[in-house]
Amino acid sequence: MLTTEKQTATWIWYPGDFEIWLHREVCLRREERGSIYPPFYRLDSPYVSLKFQHIYTIAESEEISIAAEGRYNVMIDGLMVPPTSGRIVLPAGEHNLIISVVNEGGLPALFVQGRSVASDPRWNVSHTNWQWVSPGSWHFNKATEPPSAYRLATFKQSYIGEEQLPDGSQLIDFGKETFGYIQLHGLSGVGKVMLYYGESREEALSEAHCETLDCIEVASDAPLEYTHHASRALRYVRIVADVGIQVRDVSLLYEYLPVQYRGQFRCSNERINEIWSISTYTMHLTTREFFLDGIKRDRWVWSGDAYQSYLINYYSFFDEAVNRRTTIALRGKDPLDTHLNTILDYSFFWIIALYDHYWYTGDLEFVRRMYKKLLGLLDFCRGRANANGMVEGQPGDWVFVDWANIDKQGELSFQQVLYCRSLEVSAQLAALLKDDTRAQELSREAASLKKQLFETFWDEEHGGLLHNRVNGVLQGGMTRYSNMFAILLDMLDEQQRELVARHVLKNDAVPSIVTPYMRFFELAALCEVGEQAYVLSEMKSYWGGMLDLGATTFWEKYDPELEGAAQYESSGRPFAKSLCHAWGAGPIYLLGKYFMGVRPLDAGYAKVLIEPTLGGLSWFKGTVPTAEDDEVSIYMDETSLRIRTGNRPAVLRLTSVIEPTCEAGTFCAIGDHRYELSLDSLQSEYVIAYRTSIF
Amino acid sequence: MLTTEKQTATWIWYPGDFEIWLHREVCLRREERGSIYPPFYRLDSPYVSLKFQHIYTIAESEEISIAAEGRYNVMIDGLMVPPTSGRIVLPAGEHNLIISVVNEGGLPALFVQGRSVASDPRWNVSHTNWQWVSPGSWHFNKATEPPSAYRLATFKQSYIGEEQLPDGSQLIDFGKETFGYIQLHGLSGVGKVMLYYGESREEALSEAHCETLDCIEVASDAPLEYTHHASRALRYVRIVADVGIQVRDVSLLYEYLPVQYRGQFRCSNERINEIWSISTYTMHLTTREFFLDGIKRDRWVWSGDAYQSYLINYYSFFDEAVNRRTTIALRGKDPLDTHLNTILDYSFFWIIALYDHYWYTGDLEFVRRMYKKLLGLLDFCRGRANANGMVEGQPGDWVFVDWANIDKQGELSFQQVLYCRSLEVSAQLAALLKDDTRAQELSREAASLKKQLFETFWDEEHGGLLHNRVNGVLQGGMTRYSNMFAILLDMLDEQQRELVARHVLKNDAVPSIVTPYMRFFELAALCEVGEQAYVLSEMKSYWGGMLDLGATTFWEKYDPELEGAAQYESSGRPFAKSLCHAWGAGPIYLLGKYFMGVRPLDAGYAKVLIEPTLGGLSWFKGTVPTAEDDEVSIYMDETSLRIRTGNRPAVLRLTSVIEPTCEAGTFCAIGDHRYELSLDSLQSEYVIAYRTSIF
Incomplete structure (x- = not known):
């Protein structure tokens, strides 16, 4: 006799609420x-009162077991059926099963397992507004492993240095920036143990000013093995135990998101190789439940910071899930009464990032899920535009741009560039979702704003967009921000790009950028206009400068002029600067997109564009992921190029002083020493001869 | 030396969130x-993450103690100041104190006590959207008595009957419907005690079908005195204890909202007196943290039910606070994605009740607090109107009207009457708040809808509003609902009122009303057209009919045709009918407003209208509250009238076959045997001679 396989059950909840709940949890851990x-x-917060519905048809009655996060009841065809020890028997036939779950402090969630009836994404859920939608779910497939138990992975990490200090305390060094739960082994005695954490040695030694500390109360009956309940960012920890307390050994339960290091890069310059490695480690530490800005501070999810993390992610882990979680969490619930994170620019970064996610992954389904949220956010932005249809800071808005001393009053050209691009990409997403009327409206709105933006701010004589206009009066100054974004977001024609590159980006008279956050965009914009060699040198000196100061992850801010522990100061606090900040990991993106030269030519890499440039390196080799399960690999030196295609056709564009050759195809000249070759063979290696220079 | 008195501190929270939180708590107790x-x-749910702000100036530094519901931190001028055992020292001078409180499962709240710095309504609060508003507060003035500890008052109530049943179990009778926590005294042994509750004896005896039961597990070390953690509605409880369990005595911890019985009524008819008393008790049981529909079922807060409770409250307790709590809780938070309680009609009842609250209490400040919520609700309703600008059930809407078998398709004249009145009163409230543009818009909208309503539904020949129109086709039928509301909500001229009274309300061919809910409005409408004598007789038979069946509180439904326990059935469950339902208490309102004849002539009873009518009684005497601290008292028989005014001027209107006389003033004839007298002396007794009839 055949046995019917049991249906697979999974925990289900209101869609998006797992991310909303987890975001709340994570943000409150600081x-x-x-x-x-x-x-x-x-x-x-998640909705507290849910109804899960499943209209089932079964030939024979069957027992189901029910697990819920929260209090629940069960109704069959509108009549309450009290469960016994979490079990009820479902009558045969077609019936309407509704399980109500209430959870005031956490995430209401449900797990139902029967032979043929089992909770899964085909059920319905309503937050008791009687609008049924498909529930959210993930990989929680056991009744005993509910979503609230979700934790990142961990392993035990040993320290590499230990120093007995004159006062009898112990300074532990894990050798590099890390993240996790301190473990004390062989703990005994009665009293307290103080832990002073440091991203730097100086911080760990400063009882008065270290940003993070823990006090552990040890009772006489405490177990010998202790793991602290809260995770911390640190490289060093100083352990100060009361007299009579013994600690035999110390370790760290390192906590991380399991990702694959899909992007790879090695080159002729060891400094750049080190920068790439440290960037990847920095990126991994900040890629967690969500993209955090920094692991010590703010340990929160900021839309502008995340915008970079998304981009870097496409060239490192290609982990789509963390993009989605971050996007859902940042947008949050309605009604919107502030910009995302309260920051004007950050609303636009969310919108542009949503489009990028589609562009890199091709995941239109996710856009569909977010579409109402997108339109709501656009409405919110539109509702706060001024009489000219431009955005400017309204009461309660934080106009961020960058940590720089710039005028933030009135209409900033920077904000209009972001707003305009937001409208453009929203129009494209609307068209993809066949919401044609809205797509046309949004296109018109974008075109009108773009026209106004250029009429207002474009200064042909000075070759760029002016910074701002206050109460109708142009302020005359020029900054890099709007200009570099105008290049990156494809709002300039060829001639304007050249003007901007010459008059703004490479003009020392225009105030320079002080954070890796905006340096990222500046260097990307310079790459867009072919300045890879300059960018390589900047990477070596700027990121290399941090390495020279002993950085094991990249920092939130770096000012080469500062000396010693003055590097660690921020906001008037001696150790407030974050020494592991996602926006420090930008070189991954710069090297992947602008040296290896890989980017989508169609959405979701339906076609891969490969436009490699040595940019001053003798050789490089590496891999760029083009999907969760696909990639291209490239080796390049001054005379040869080897490309391994994946499961997607690609187009190679190459600059060469000779006509390049390849056994597998014929290059087509596209002018100005540039050549193009279609790489239509999948999973194939193309070997190309060419020459960078005539020497 | 003089001592400066310590500032009084009080618990503060985000305004409205106490009510939102308490509503969630109360509703989840069923x-x-x-x-x-x-x-x-x-x-x-309440907001989870709040910032409380107080910019203080003190000459000398002082210590404050901090209590919070939730986790918190303290910042002074942007720098974190970790408290020690909940205490910090505030530096002298002017400083910006911000205390952040986070509470994921409950109500974030704060209590700060210093000598001169203390939390109170003058602080600011933001739900971290950086829009500062004044916090909510109430009467929680001790650190140890936070809002989460809020409980209604209780006292111990003894049973009046005890019956040993053949199976050894015990049936306890509290003599009348009541509400509270069962207490078992002298409890010993090991095992379980089952409690089967009944609003009726039959229900308590039905293990299989009683709606409420509790299982108490008794351990060997359990204390002798046991109070159940959950409150229940009951008259009877059957106690079934395992063998070996002893229970010496049983009582109830009766739980109630402390209110004053401000309204009073006695008259020549004992049946009416009893109806008034039982109505008041019914009203008191359902007037709690909020107005509940019924204390057993649904034990929830429904806007239509509450609409009646508000009205009855003005003639009984005049407890403004429970009105406000109920109003805030029902409206809830944005975004609205359903009508209130999901019911189309219930959104309108909320709006009309908000105006009524202003009309009876004069509390414009509360209207101001609710104004954005009012406009949001109107927007929601408007957004769901059809192309004609009329409302009809949209997907997800519950079109309730009444528990009656009527056509609920398409445009119901009933819903348009409520919608139109909602627009009218909103226009009036907008004008009062000096939002003149909106007031004019709303007036125009109301006038346009009213015109359309009458053009569409008014049937001159049949003398009333037709019931509904489906897809542009009038359905021809006539029901009482829209017609009685058109009278009550002042939408008919004198001639139309007469037509409606004759052709609809007193026409047996129009389907009769089956619930006290709609009987209330029907009888009120009949009173409005002078049918007090008919209404008195209806009260005697309908409410009296319940008394004859042993009612100790009034019921959710009453069908005189049903016999015995069949009365208790509802929704296919033998005991689902609620035997204590707020909408059963309507006689209080009918007797106060239409027999004693007291109602506001200006908002907040700035002038009191007294228009008493015996309506078939030989005499009555009573009191109607006109404010939380004011009232008028009236004695009336067939030849004399005595009125005791309060602190408000009044106008008496009286029907008399002779010209009435009063030593304190001269009546003015207003036609049709009606006379008017100004009662301008406050706190004075007016003695009037008149005659009801010539006999």
Whole structure:
């Protein structure tokens, strides 16, 4: 006799609420010197009262077991059926099963397992507004492993240095920036153990000013093995135990998101190789439940910071899930009454990033899920535009741009560039979702704003966009921000790009950028106009400068002029600067997109564009992921190029002083020493001869 | 030396969130046979992450103690100041104190006590959207008595009857419907005690079908005195204890909202007196944290039910606070994606009740607090109107009207009457708040809808509003609903009122009303057209009919045709009918407003109208509250009238076959045997001679 296989059950919840709940959890884990440190921006919560519905048809009655996160009841065809020890028997036939779950403090979730009836994404859920939608779910497929138990992976990490300090305390060095739960082994005695954490040695030694500390109370009956309940960012930890307390050994339960290091890069320059490795480690530490800005501070999810992390992710882990989680969490719930993270620019970065996610992954389904949220955010932005249809800071808005001393009053050309691009990409997404009327409206709106933007801010004489206009009066100054974004977001024609590159980006008279955050965009814009050699040298000196100061991950800010521990100061606090900041990991993107030269030519890499440039290196080799399960690999030196295609056709564009050759195809000249070759053979190696220079 | 008195501190929270939180708590207390029974409508939650701000100036530094519901931190001028055992020292001078409080499952709240710095309504609060508003507060003035500890008052109530049943179990009778926590005294042994509750004896005896039951597990070390953790509605409880368990005595911890019985009524008819008393008790049982529909079922807060409770409240307790709590809780948070309680009509009742609250209490400040919520709800309703600008059921809407078998398709004249009145009163509230443009818009909208309503539904020949129109086709039928509301909500001229009274309300061919809910409005409408004598007789038979069946509180439904326990059935469950339902308490309102004849002539009873009518009684005497601290008292028989004014001037209108006389003033004839007298002396007794009839 055949046995019918049991249906696979999975935990289900209101779609998006797992991310909303997890975001709240994660953001509330930040502590500073014993106090909770909730974010400066609004935190949303899951719906508390859900109804899960499943209309089932079974030939024979069957028993189901029910697990819920929260209190629940069961109704069959509108009548309450009280479960016994979480079990009820479903009558045969077609019936309407509704399980209500209530959870005031956490995420209401449900797991139902029967032979043929089992909770899965085909059920319905409503937050008791009687609008049924498909539930959210992930990989929680056991009743005993509910979503609230979700934790990142861990392994035990040993320290590499230990120093006995004169006062009898112990300074532990894990050798590099890391993240996790301190473990004390062989703990005994009665009293307290203080832990002073440091991203730098100086910080760990500063009881008065280290940003993070923990106090562990040890009782006489405490177990010998202790793991601290809260995870911390650190390289060093100083352990100060009361007299009579013994600690035999210390370790760290390192906590991380399991990702694959899909992007690879090695080249002729060891400094760049080190920068790439440290960038990848920095990126991994900040790629967690969500993209965090920094692991010590702010340990929160900021839309502008995340915008870079998404981009870097496409060239490192290609982990689509963390993009989606971050996108859902950042957008939060309605009604919107502030910009995302309260920052004007950050609303636009969210919109542009949503389009990028589609462009890199081709995941239109996710766009569909987010579409109402997108339109709502656009409405919010539109509702705060001024009489000219331009955005400017309204009461309660934070006009961020960058940590730089710039005028943020009135209409900033920077914000209009972001707003305009947001409208353009929204129009494209609307068209993809066949919402044609809206697509046309949005296109018109974008075109009108773009026209106004250029009429208002474009200064032909000075070759760029002016910075701002206040109460109708142009302020005359020029900054890099709007100009580099105008290049990156494809808002300039060829001639304008050249003007901007010459008059703004490579003009020392225009105030320079002070954060890796905006350096990222500046260097990317320079690559867009072919300045890879300059960018390579900047990477070596700027990121290399941090390495020279002993950085094991890249920093939130770096000012080469500062000396010693002055590097660690921020906001008037001696160790407030984050030494592991996602936006420090930009070289991954620069090297992947502008040296290896890989980017989508069609959405979701339906066609791969490969436009490699040595940019001053003698050789490089590497891999760029083009999907969660696909990639291209490239080796390049000054006379040869080898490309291994994946499962996607590609187009190679190459600059060469000779006509390049390849056994597998014929290059087509496209002018100005540039040649193009179609790489239509999948999973194939193309070997190309060419020459960078005539020497 | 003089001592400066310490500032009084009070718990503060985000305004409205106490009510939102308490509503969630209260609604989730309903249980049915061991399962939680969450409402069918959406439950909102308080904001989880708040910032409380106080910019203080003190001459000398002082210590404050901090208590919070949730985790918190303290910042002074942007720098974190970790408290020690909940205390910090505030530096002298002017400083910006911000205390962040996070509470994921409950209500974030704060209590700060210093000598001169203390949390109070003058602080600011933001739900981390950086829009500062004044916090909510109430009467929680001790650190140790936070808002989460809020409970109604209780006292111990003894049973009046005890019956040993053949199976050894015990049936306890509290003599009348009541509400509270069962207490078992002298409890010993090991095992379980089952409690089967009944609003009727039959229900308590039915293990299989009683709606509420509890299972108490008794351990060997359990204390002798036991109070059940959950409150229940009951008259009877059957106690079934395992063998070996002893219970010496049983009582109930009766739980109630402390209110004053401000309204009073006695008259020549004992049956009416009893109806008034039982109505008041019914009203009191359902007037709690909020107005509940019924205390057993649904134990929830429904806007249509509450609409009646508000009205009855003005003639009984005049408890403004429970009105406000109910109003805030029902409206909930944005975004609205369903009508209130999901019911189309219930959104309108909320709006009309908000105006009524202003009309009876004069509390414009509360209207101001609710104004954005009012406009949001109007927008929601408008957004769901059809192309004609009329409302009809949209997907997800529940078109309730009444528990009656009527056509609910398409445009119901009933819903348009409510919608139109909602627009009218909103226009009036907008004008009061000096939002003149909107007031004019709303007036125009109301006038346009009213015109359309009458053009569409008014049937001159049949003397009333037709019931509905489906897809542009009038359905021809006539029901009482829209017609009685058109009278009550002042939408008919004198001639139309007469037509409606004759052709609809007193026409047996128009389907009769089956619930006290709609009987209330029907009888009120009949009173409006002078049919007090008919209404008195209806009260005697309908409410009296319940008394004859042993009612100790009034019921959700009453069908005189049903016999015995069949009265208790509802929705296919033998005991689902609620035997204590707020909408059963309508006689209080009918007697106060239409017999004693007291109603506001200006908002907030700035002038009191007294228009008493015996309506078939030989005499009555009573009191109607006109404010939380004011009232008028009236004695009336067939030849004399005595009125005791309060602190407000009044106008008496009286029908008399002779010209009435009063030493304190002279009546003015206003036609049709009606006379008017100004009662301008406050706190004075007016003695009037008149005659009801010539006999």
